[in-house]
Amino acid sequence: MQGLLSETAGLVTFVRTVQTGSFSAAAKSLGATPSSASKRVSRLEVLLGAKLFRRSTRVLTLTPEGEAFYERVMPLLREIESSTDVVQSHGATSGHLRVSLPGEMGRLLLGPIFSNFMQAYPGISLEIGMTDRHVDILRDNYDIAFRVGHSDHNGLMSKTLSHLDMVLVAAPSLIERYGKVEETAKLRELPFARYSVQGRPYPVRFADGLEILPRGRLDLDSATAIKEAAKLGLGVAHVLKRIVQKDIDDGSLVVLLPNCELEKLPFRALHAFGRMPNLRMQLLTDFVTNFIRASA
Incomplete structure (x- = not known):
């Protein structure tokens, strides 16, 4: 030794x-x-x-x-x-964090991180990557990754920060073509803009356990792309409710089966630093958690 x-x-x-x-x-x-x-x-x-x-x-x-x-x-x-964290007060915490954020959720987080977190902790510098791809934290040299959904995280510490509401939405033009959706079986007949990673499309899961693998018109690996495809009438989107709420409010997208509860997806923070994250990571995780819960 x-x-x-x-x-x-x-x-x-x-x-x-x-x-x-x-x-x-x-x-x-x-x-x-x-x-x-x-x-x-x-x-x-x-x-x-x-x-x-x-x-x-x-x-x-x-x-x-x-x-x-x-x-x-x-x-x-x-x-x-990062061992200096144990002798620093929160306000005096300094150092660098390399962070991975999911694309569309990241866009919601950037403003608060820039205007509030970085002002509160001027000694902390950030390098932020934004992608819906599940980065390899060790190989890509990230300190912490925030992820939506279920995934393998062997060798990583995972903390669930919140559970996020999902929604099925479609453009009014698509509903005009295919008719109203009044039961889950109708979903099997509709084209979807599906979320797909490495050729594996994700199913639509309901809170009662029902699972439907949608018919793909488009397979995409970005929530941003899925939302835009849905707004253009190319397919139904199964997405986080909060990233399409404005589109729902202005009528660009219509909620399908509003009375059928979908399975919520976990929002997690992952890191590879043993059982406890360092203070910089903990401060950022707490900030993101509080923002997500306050804006639910």
Whole structure:
């Protein structure tokens, strides 16, 4: 153990090399030379008795041992980096967070985060990625990801912040073509703008357990795209109610089967830092939770 702890420079260099993709880029971020960065990792490999990288003149890739070591070591180094949180007051909290937000929900959150959270915590800087794709938190180097829906999160800590109402909506023009929808069986006859990830469309689930796999007119992986397709009459949309509420209010979209309760979807925060998130992450998670619940 003492031998590994004595190679902290090698550990940091190894993690940074994986994140940046090369010794030269890692060295630049650490204020070192490429040759010294390479030597640090080589010493670490000797100590471990295993090759962490496959080296060639053009490509630097992780070995299976390197992948396993990275997934174990990177969260630990992040924890050490954030250890100052335990002696900082909330107002004095500082540091950087790399955050993943779901696309359309993220748009609802950006204004409050910019105008309220960042003003309340001037020492915290943010890098925000917005996508409905379920990012690989470890591989893509995110500190925390906010996700809507059910998903595998092996190796991650997950906290459910809220449960969000879903709704079935369609443009008035689509209803004119296909007629009123007065029972769930009618949904099987309608075209949908379906949410689909890696070729797998998501079903429509009702609170009573009924599940319908809609007929696809369009398969999309973005709530924004699904909403726009629905407004143009291309298909029914099964989406979060809050992202189409304005369209419902102005008549651009009409709610189908309003008396049939749909299964709510969980809104989660995921991270890979052991059982407790660092203070920056906790502050942002609490802020997002309070905003989501207050705006329900």
